[in-house]
Amino acid sequence: MARLPVYLRALHALAERGVATVSSEELASVAGVNSAKLRKDLSHLGSYGTRGVGYDVEYLIYQISRELGLTQDWAVAIVGVGNLGRALANYGGFASRGFRIAALLEADTSIVGSRIAGLAVEHIDKLEATVKQHGVSIGVIATPAAAAQQVCDRFVAAGVTSVLNFAPVVLTVPEGVDVRKVDLSIELQILAFHEQRKSGAEREWIQAVDA
Amino acid sequence: MARLPVYLRALHALAERGVATVSSEELASVAGVNSAKLRKDLSHLGSYGTRGVGYDVEYLIYQISRELGLTQDWAVAIVGVGNLGRALANYGGFASRGFRIAALLEADTSIVGSRIAGLAVEHIDKLEATVKQHGVSIGVIATPAAAAQQVCDRFVAAGVTSVLNFAPVVLTVPEGVDVRKVDLSIELQILAFHEQRKSGAEREWIQAVDA
DNA sequence: CCGACTTTGTGCGCGTGTTCACAAAGGAAT
């Protein structure tokens, strides 16, 4: 069900183009998946399609949004206002999906107090208070790897049960807490791996032809 | 085999702590996976373990690095020097893994010519020339969604066969080209989904107790 | 009202990846 956000984005794009209904085939092609898979996914949240016609775009947007919990607002706190933290704070694409950046937290006192994207950067000591005050339910970790586990523990202790981690470490959390990891180095390494296999296969192919 | 980079990172951490050998159990626990899975993964690249002892850390680092193609340098080009492109360019963690940022490309002429992380930002028109000149094999797309497919097509036309995409669109590429997508909004939406299910389950549980 | 056409929803077989469990292999100690 990690594909629902992709469908949602595709549906939003269709809605903006004024499309009223869409078939599973069309939507699947835009979302880059098999049409049977898409239909099965959608059937898990109820029968919202009309046979012979397809799905009502607006209605489907509403149903998926509701399923994903996007009809409510989520308060997000970002810890670590460095290269990445700044980029995230300045990104406008979150607010439109119901994610409100409620706080920016830092350890470096020379950064604390400055304003980024209309928000005052607060000291990391205020983490617990900030989480309580804004009802933060999602914590984003954009600190160096060495500080990540410690920050994560404080998030968990403060009652945050969803964490998005950019630091290149495996976080240990108690049961009931969700962690998602975004690791750009790993993405590059996977690309490099396939890239190497491509050129390797080519070399072998040339050798085979030579022989 | 998307887990090899995780093992590699764990091994590097162990090596820095002076650990010479490691058992599959220990390494699996650090990497956050099942030990049988880890052993099967490692067995796919040969028998590098010693029964009764474990794996030699340094030797395993070398073997995995070789398998991933990290013994050679990869030239990376980043297109779109905005919030995200800047953060990526300034990040030092890539170079240490063999990824060299060879070029920064932009469409906005007010940004072209400025220096970011010691690199001069070049105009997007130079894409083909830059790819050729530096032997770029991995292209990173950090432009707005509307420009992503177009940039991707130019990368592919220039001979780039691996693309890392940060724009929230599904890219269409010919066979043989690898695309990996990093979509932060989707990560947040997945967390929100689980978060909602948690509180939903709690509500149902309270209702069940009340009844 | 009916028949032709379109599209959904799903049963089923298939392939992949995961985990358990254990035999074989090596090291250490006597």
Add this chain to the structure above:
DNA sequence: ATTCCTTTGTGAACACGCGCACAAAGTCGG
């Protein structure tokens, strides 16, 4: 040398997700 202990490498059961293919359901034109 023999025995015991630890740990690897892997066979086999299992789970799961994917996609084909098709019947049921609904639309639309006549």
